[in-house]
Amino acid sequence: MTTLNEVAAHAGVTPATVSNVLRNRGRVGAATRERVLHAVKELGYRPHLAARALAEGRAPTFALMVSSIANPFYPEFTLAAERAARTSGHFLIVCNTNDDQETGRAYLEQIAGTLSEGVLVTNAELVFDDLRAIAERGTPVVLCMWERPDDPPGLPCVAVDFRLAGALAAQHLLDLGHTRVGALVGSKSSHDDLSPFGIHGARRDGFVERFNAAGNARIVAEFICEADTIRGGYDAARQLLKAHPDVTALYATNDLPALGAMHAAADMGLSVPDDLSVVGITDIQLARESRPALSTVAVPTEEAARMAVDLLRELIDRAPRASRGNPGNTGTPPMRVTSAPVMVPRASTAPPRTQDQRTRSSLRRR
Amino acid sequence: MTTLNEVAAHAGVTPATVSNVLRNRGRVGAATRERVLHAVKELGYRPHLAARALAEGRAPTFALMVSSIANPFYPEFTLAAERAARTSGHFLIVCNTNDDQETGRAYLEQIAGTLSEGVLVTNAELVFDDLRAIAERGTPVVLCMWERPDDPPGLPCVAVDFRLAGALAAQHLLDLGHTRVGALVGSKSSHDDLSPFGIHGARRDGFVERFNAAGNARIVAEFICEADTIRGGYDAARQLLKAHPDVTALYATNDLPALGAMHAAADMGLSVPDDLSVVGITDIQLARESRPALSTVAVPTEEAARMAVDLLRELIDRAPRASRGNPGNTGTPPMRVTSAPVMVPRASTAPPRTQDQRTRSSLRRR
DNA sequence: CTGAAAGCGCTAACAC
DNA sequence: GTGTTAGCGCTTTCAG
Numbered sequence: 001m002t003t004l005n006e007v008a009a010h011a012g013v014t015p016a017t018v019s020n021v022l023r024n025r026g027r028v029g030a031a032t033r034e035r036v037l038h039a040v041k042e043l044g045y046r047p048h049l050a051a052r053a054l055a056e057g058r059a060p061t062f063a064l065m066v067s068s069i070a071n072p073f074y075p076e077f078t079l080a081a082e083r084a085a086r087t088s089g090h091f092l093i094v095c096n097t098n099d100d101q102e103t104g105r106a107y108l109e110q111i112a113g114t115l116s117e118g119v120l121v122t123n124a125e126l127v128f129d130d131l132r133a134i135a136e137r138g139t140p141v142v143l144c145m146w147e148r149p150d151d152p153p154g155l156p157c158v159a160v161d162f163r164l165a166g167a168l169a170a171q172h173l174l175d176l177g178h179t180r181v182g183a184l185v186g187s188k189s190s191h192d193d194l195s196p197f198g199i200h201g202a203r204r205d206g207f208v209e210r211f212n213a214a215g216n217a218r219i220v221a222e223f224i225c226e227a228d229t230i231r232g233g234y235d236a237a238r239q240l241l242k243a244h245p246d247v248t249a250l251y252a253t254n255d256l257p258a259l260g261a262m263h264a265a266a267d268m269g270l271s272v273p274d275d276l277s278v279v280g281i282t283d284i285q286l287a288r289e290s291r292p293a294l295s296t297v298a299v300p301t302e303e304a305a306r307m308a309v310d311l312l313r314e315l316i317d318r319a320p321r322a323s324r325g326n327p328g329n330t331g332t333p334p335m336r337v338t339s340a341p342v343m344v345p346r347a348s349t350a351p352p353r354t355q356d357q358r359t360r361s362s363l364r365r366r
Numbered sequence: 367m368t369t370l371n372e373v374a375a376h377a378g379v380t381p382a383t384v385s386n387v388l389r390n391r392g393r394v395g396a397a398t399r400e401r402v403l404h405a406v407k408e409l410g411y412r413p414h415l416a417a418r419a420l421a422e423g424r425a426p427t428f429a430l431m432v433s434s435i436a437n438p439f440y441p442e443f444t445l446a447a448e449r450a451a452r453t454s455g456h457f458l459i460v461c462n463t464n465d466d467q468e469t470g471r472a473y474l475e476q477i478a479g480t481l482s483e484g485v486l487v488t489n490a491e492l493v494f495d496d497l498r499a500i501a502e503r504g505t506p507v508v509l510c511m512w513e514r515p516d517d518p519p520g521l522p523c524v525a526v527d528f529r530l531a532g533a534l535a536a537q538h539l540l541d542l543g544h545t546r547v548g549a550l551v552g553s554k555s556s557h558d559d560l561s562p563f564g565i566h567g568a569r570r571d572g573f574v575e576r577f578n579a580a581g582n583a584r585i586v587a588e589f590i591c592e593a594d595t596i597r598g599g600y601d602a603a604r605q606l607l608k609a610h611p612d613v614t615a616l617y618a619t620n621d622l623p624a625l626g627a628m629h630a631a632a633d634m635g636l637s638v639p640d641d642l643s644v645v646g647i648t649d650i651q652l653a654r655e656s657r658p659a660l661s662t663v664a665v666p667t668e669e670a671a672r673m674a675v676d677l678l679r680e681l682i683d684r685a686p687r688a689s690r691g692n693p694g695n696t697g698t699p700p701m702r703v704t705s706a707p708v709m710v711p712r713a714s715t716a717p718p719r720t721q722d723q724r725t726r727s728s729l730r731r732r
Numbered sequence: 733c734t735g736a737a738a739g740c741g742c743t744a745a746c747a748c
Numbered sequence: 749g750t751g752t753t754a755g756c757g758c759t760t761t762c763a764g
Contacts, residue, residue, distance in 0.1 A: 001479065001504070003741055014751050019743060026744095029749055044503075049481035050419040051741035054756045059416050060481070061459065069441040069448075070651065079436050082462055091459045091477065093427065096448055111457065113367065115415035115426070137410075138367070230655045263657055285436065289596045291629055291657070369757055380735050385759060392760095395733055417757035420740050480741095 002043045011039035022047065061091045062312065063116040065107065067099045067123045071228065071256070072284050073301070074122065077144070080305035081120060088313055090117070101126045113139035118312040120144050124153065125199060131155060140315035144308040147202040149337045156315055156333045158308045162281070165297040165341040166206025166253070169279045172295065172343050173249050174210070176351045178277060179217040182240045183207060184233055184252040184261060186225045197224075200253040203281055207251055220244045225257045233257025237264035241276075248352035249277035255284045255296055262290065262348060273350035283344055292347035300338045307336045368409045377405035388413065419481075427457045428678065429482040431473065433465045433489045437594065437622070438650050439667070440488065443510070446671035447486060454679055456483070467492045479505035484678040486510050490519065491565060497521060506681035510674040513568040515703045522681055522699040524674045528647070531663040531707040532572025532619070535645045538661065538709050539615050540576070542717045544643060545583040548606045549573060550599055550618040550627060552591045563590075566619040569647055573617055586610045591623045599623025603630035607642075614718035615643035621650045621662055628656065628714060639716035649710055658713035666704045673702045 008015040013032055020026040021036045028036075039045070053059040062085050066074040082092045093116060097104040104127040112119050118140040124131060135141045135155055143157035150163075173181055187198030197204045204222070211219055223240045225232045233252055237260060240250070250265075252258035258280025262272050270276045272292055280287065283298035311334065374381040379398055386392040387402045394402075405411070419425040428451050432440040448458045459482060463470040470493040478485050484506040490497060501507045501521060509523035516529075539547055553564030563570045570588070577585055589606045591598045599618055603626060606616070616631075618624035624646025628638050636642045638658055646653065649664035677700065 001741095004743095005741080015742075016744080016752080017750060020750085023743090027749060032750080046475060046480060048420075048741050049476065050416050050425050051480075051756095052743075053416040053481075054414075054420050054740090054758090055742040055744085057743095057756065068445065069435070070445050072438060072441070075435040075438070075441045078460065079434065079462055082435075082460065091461075091481065093457045094444065094448065094460050095457075096445055109412060110415065114412060114417075115419075115457065259655075263655075266657055286652075289625075289629075291632055367757095370759095371757080381758075382736080382760075383734060386734085389759090393733060398734080414757050417740095418759075420742085420756085421758040421760080423740065423759095 001048075002045045003048070004045070007036065007039045007043055007045045010043060011035045058316075059115050059117050060089055061093050061116045062309070063093045063095050063107065063111045063119045065095045065097055065104060065119065065121045065123065065127075068096055069094060072286055073255075073282060076284060076301055077122060077305050080302040081144075081309055084306045084309035097123065097126065099123070099126060105130050108134055112141075113137065118142070118316055120308055120312060123199075124155070128153075138319060140312055140319065142308045142312045142315070145304060146335070147199065149335070152332070152335050154333060156311055156335070158304050158311060158336045158338060160299055160304055160338050161340060162200075162202040162299075163206035163209075165281050165299060166203040166208075166251075167210035168206075168297045168341060168343040169251050169281060170207045170210035172279060172297075172345060172349065173251065173277065174214050174217060176249075176277065176349060178249040178352050179214075180220050180244075180247050181211065181217070181249040181251060182220055182237075182244055182247040183222045184225050184236045184240065184250060184257050185222055186228045186232075186253045186257060203253040207253075220247050225252070225254075228254055228256055230256050230260040230263065233260025234264045235260070237261035238268070241265065241268055241270070247276070249279070249349070252278070252280045255280040255282045255287045255294060258294055258296065258348075259286065259290055262292070262294070272348050274353065277349040277352070279349055281341075287344075287346070290348075295346045295349040296344055297341045298344045299341045303338045307338060311336055367414075368411045369414070370411070373402065373405045373409055373411045376409060377401045424483045424682075425481050426455055427459050427482045428675070429459045429461050429473065429477045429485045431461045431463055431470060431485065431487045431489065431493075434462055435460060438652055439621075439648060442650060442667055443488060443671050446668040447510075447675055450672045450675035463489065463492065465489070465492060471496050474500055478507075479503065484508070484682055486674055486678060489565075490521070494519075504685060506678055506685065508674045508678045508681070511670060512701070513565065515701070518698070518701050520699060522677055522701070524670050524677060524702045524704060526665055526670055526704050527706060528566075528568040528665075529572035531647050531665060532569040532574075532617075533576035534663045534707060534709040535617050535647060536573045536576035538645060538663075538711060538715065539617065539643065540580050540583060542615075542643065542715060544615040544718050546586050546613050547577065547583070547615040547617060548586055548603075548610055548613040549588045550591050550602045550606065550616060550623050551588055552594045552598075552619045552623060569619040573619075586613050591618070591620075594620055594622055596622050596626040596629065599626025600630045601626070603627035604634070607631070607634055607636070613642070615645070615715070618644070618646045621646040621648045621653045621660060624660055624662065624714075625652065625656055628658070628660070638714050640719065643715040643718070645715055647707075653710075653712070656714075661712045661715040662710055663707045664710045665707045669704045673704060677702055 004015045008018045095107040112134045122144045124143045146157040146159040147162040149159040185204045186200040221244045223236045225236045265276045280296040283296045287294035287296045370381045374384045387399045461473040478500045488510045490509045512523040512525040513528040515525040551570045552566040587610045589602045591602045631642045646662040649662045653660040
């Protein structure tokens with residue numbers, strides 16, 4: 001490994017000068033600069049990032065906490081976050097918590113402020129208290145997909161109006177003429193300060209409110225999705241459809257369960273969208289690629305990732321290492337809100353069949 | 367931020383002692399150990415990983431290079447790799463190269479050996495030379511999904527027998543009685559020392575060889591998949607099916623294109639598997655979750671990830687930081703081969719229709 | 733068993 | 749413009 005010192009020796013200057021030319025800091029004479037650059041090239045010098053991190057008091061990485069990168073939403077987010085992070089020379093360390101509090105805690109404990117300059121969190125519920133602690137200790141933290149702009153989490157965050165997303169889904173179904181629908185609502189966290197519907201409370205409430213506002217329509221049933229997966233949606237949808245065969249549409253608070261609901265419908269002999277409409281939330285890649293393509297409320301994932309990284313950087317700049325350890329600015333933590341979600345109608349939703357169409361189709365079931 | 371020194375002062379010992387108790391190194395008296403531990407707890411001390419990295423000459427991270435984490439194979443691999451890495455206290459830095467040589471190079475240049483103790487590479491083609499350079503410089507590198515066990519890359523690697531995978535897919539189709547099939551072969555890299563079919567050469571050759579070995583069967587057409595995506599498979603399949611409507615089955619060298627082929631079939635009025643069988647390779651999560659579920663050759667992804675991480679660690683131990691800069695052991699680089707891929711028949715493959723069934727079905731097309 | 737001292741590779745004041 | 753001098757926080761010989 002070749003070090004700054006070696007380069008300096010080779011160029012007949014002092015390490016400080018080399019450092020200066022490499023980072024365009026102090027003014028350096030054109031001649032020496034040439035000599036240094038030459039030596040750098042010749043020796044194949046590459047700065048030791050860990051050493052630099054120590055000296056600068058700041059590491060060139062962000063930690064990104066996700067519940068599981070296997071859930072297709074997160075790779076999309078991760079990709080965007082990484083791109084954004086790279087613009088300031090930061091690397092991204094992925095931390096899969098698997099929705100396990102201990103794992104999340106362990107990551108934060110080790111990484112925050114020591115190997116990572118800041119922390120991006122997509123699933124804050126489980127480690128909320130730890131995040132507060134980290135933040136108070138002076139390491140910037142940003143919650144990346146806060147679901148309720150109207151209810152700030154008490155930490156810096158980027159919020160997406162998921163209540164509106166739910167409302168848009170409801171409106172879409174209403175517009176198509178659906179009056180009896182079922183809802184599959186995802187719930188995993190049992191964190192107390194969240195709605196009884198867990199982390200998808202806002203998505204659920206937005207849907208319910210809007211749908212009920214239409215006098216003649218009703219939400220026939222709500223079923224909890226045990227897991228935010230295709231399988232979870234499949235199981236929940238089967239139950240719901242069995243218990244309430246008269247619904248003409250299903251709303252799911254996330255795309256994966258919505259996709260699962262489509263499969264369930266298919267397996268029960270219902271054709272989507274003719275017999276049953278299905279609408280989800282997020283617009284992950286797969287929603288475009290499923291058959292039929294999933295109607296869903298698109299959420300600005302990339303924008304959220306970019307905003308989160310930007311916010312993180314601002315926090316870092318605002319609280320330079322000088323003030324590390326200080327509680328930092330005591331004002332209310334900043335919140336950014338992304339642009340609004342938008343309904344993306346695709347092939348999984350259609351007007352409900354008329355009564356006798358339904359009768360016919362019902363006969364076909366099972 | 368509380369440092370080792372502060373803990374030491376608080377405990378009335380010297381930093382060396384604190385370090386010792388924290389890492390169970392030098393023998394420390396039970397009493398002092400207690401005192402130190404107490405101080406650590408009281409002050410909320412957390413070791414500064416960047417500082418430790420510098421002092422130890424080794425960073426607690428691995429870099430994982432992937433072409434794009436958005437391709438669903440990689441998250442699965444990443445998850446497994448992260449788990450394995452954690453067992454030795456390593457974090458994973460994800461490096462999305464987007465199949466761009468410059469990006470890959472930039473990552474390696476910066477990270478390898480300075481912020482990462484080792485490099486895991488899933489897609490070596492583009493940065494092969496750089497990897498060699500890195501390795502020679504003394505930073506361990508492992509290629510994670512080498513496709514041809516019989517043709518070692520000249521770098522440490524974990525190989526999966528993809529030729530066999532192709533053969534298994536062929537055998538499956540043969541067993542079902544297919545005699546006229548099409549092949550969708552993925553190709554992206556144009557690296558010279560690879561087959562004309564790019565990085566999927568082994569998968570293609572294995573299939574072709576086995577299929578042709580059955581005298582009465584033939585591969586009617588091979589089409590190149592421009593992109594290793596659902597869309598790429600969709601486009602290629604459409605073309606192939608249009609040009610060769612008589613094939614009864616499609617083989618794709620990866621699951622995503624296979625999924626796309628199923629969609630293409632659906633859009634062309636062909637039912638899978640009745641009119642057309644489709645088989646892929648890998649067995650990504652999505653293969654299980656598609657409708658119909660995709661028949662595919664399962665590749666031991668998790669095992670590969672684990673083996674890769676293990677191998678990387680061995681290389682690190684073998685070439686301790688003392689010998690950094692030395693070419694290291696000059697023998698031929700180690701290669702590990704995972705257990706064999708296995709055919710997983712699911713709903714997307716079936717025996718071909720008999721002649722008049724086909725005629726009927728053909729009429730339904732368009 | 734514990735302390736003292738040197739140094740990992742780099743940056744950052746400040747002097748010359 | 750360039751060199752000098754201190755560290756960053758931790759590990760690690762080597763003495764005591």
